[in-house]
Amino acid sequence: MSKDLSQIEFYFPNGEFRDKTEIVDSIISLMKTQGNIDYSGYTDTELLRRGLLDHIGNGSIEQYKEISEGQKSEIEKVISETVEKCNERLSVPTKNFIFVHPYLTTKDDNIFDGVMAVAVYSCVFHLFINLDEYSEKSIKNTVAHELNHTIYYYHHYNDFNNYTLLDEILLEGLAENFREQYFDPEITQWAGSLEKEEAFQILKDLDKNTLESKDQKVIKEFLFGNAKYKKWSGYSTGYWLVKEFINKNKSLSWDELMKTNSKRFIEIIK
Numbered sequence: 001m002s003k004d005l006s007q008i009e010f011y012f013p014n015g016e017f018r019d020k021t022e023i024v025d026s027i028i029s030l031m032k033t034q035g036n037i038d039y040s041g042y043t044d045t046e047l048l049r050r051g052l053l054d055h056i057g058n059g060s061i062e063q064y065k066e067i068s069e070g071q072k073s074e075i076e077k078v079i080s081e082t083v084e085k086c087n088e089r090l091s092v093p094t095k096n097f098i099f100v101h102p103y104l105t106t107k108d109d110n111i112f113d114g115v116m117a118v119a120v121y122s123c124v125f126h127l128f129i130n131l132d133e134y135s136e137k138s139i140k141n142t143v144a145h146e147l148n149h150t151i152y153y154y155h156h157y158n159d160f161n162n163y164t165l166l167d168e169i170l171l172e173g174l175a176e177n178f179r180e181q182y183f184d185p186e187i188t189q190w191a192g193s194l195e196k197e198e199a200f201q202i203l204k205d206l207d208k209n210t211l212e213s214k215d216q217k218v219i220k221e222f223l224f225g226n227a228k229y230k231k232w233s234g235y236s237t238g239y240w241l242v243k244e245f246i247n248k249n250k251s252l253s254w255d256e257l258m259k260t261n262s263k264r265f266i267e268i269i270k
Contacts, residue, residue: 005092006083008076009036010100012067019061020104024052027101039097041124052101055118055128059104065131075100075129078136082143082183089182090254093154094123096147103128111189113138119149122157137184144183148175148258155259165219165234166211166262172223173238173265177246178254190232191239199240200269202233211266241265 013026028049031037042048067075079098086092103109103116114133119125125146129139152171153160159167176191194202210218223234230236245265246257 004095005087006080006096006098007039008079008098008100009034010067010072010076012065012100012102014066017061017064020053020056020058023061023064023102024049024056027052031099036097036099039124040099041097041120041126051118051120051126055116055126056101057104057106057109057116057128057130059106059109059130061104063104063130063132064102067131071131075134075139078139079127079143082140083147085182086144086147086178090148090151090178090258092147092151096150097124098143099124099126101126101128103130105130105133112142115139115142117142117146119146119153122150122153122160125150140183141179141188144179145175148178151258162214163219164212164214164262165206165222166266168219168223169234169238170242170262170265171238172235173240173242174258176235176239177242187239190235192236193230193232194236194240196240196244199233199237200244202229203237203241203266203269241269244268 011027011030013023013030015026017023017026028037028045031040032045037045037048040048042051079100083092083096103114105112105114109116113135114130115127115138117125117127127139127142127146149171152174156167163171176188180187180191213219219234222229223232225231225233242265245268246252248268252260
């Protein structure tokens, strides 16, 4: 098995903590000591701190526990094998730095099955795992989804951190279709939050200015839902749009799909 595709770092600090802020500060201190801050995908330590605080979860601090060597070995093996399997279907162009952190869940997080992640750069994603709730399946699904994101970032680097609403919709649609094709045929709650016809009607109703908007408020409210759009609308419209595009372009490989201009996708329904 190649070791060149991923470098996996675990950050479950030792000690007792009063809240998640103390855990995050301890993680950052360890990352500094080990020289990994520069590989975190964030431009400075304060942005890294905010990112960890946003994603580590809002569950009870009593959930926190240090990771055992057995769990670390098991999780590392699943991550590495998943990256290798992804590479068989879609070229992983550069080594990914994968940081694994604790995940303090609430009942609202049940749909994630103990694993959540965020891709922050063209070769970096952070994986958050609840050691009492994760499964091999939830790790595989999450890693496949996030790795697809980092590959998209790599091929569309000139627009990184400057994506339009359409780009963000496709980013999620590509990741979900890739995960579904090669790891788990079951549609996720976020991808399936809309029926296909409903998703396409929403996309048809979006004007050019909205699709090309780079306003983060517009993007987040469409992706995650608001008074006008159902929760996960951005994920679901992306899922159905990419699925339809794939069905109409069966000759395209995943390497080609990842490099395709976003405007080609929307042309199939506009």
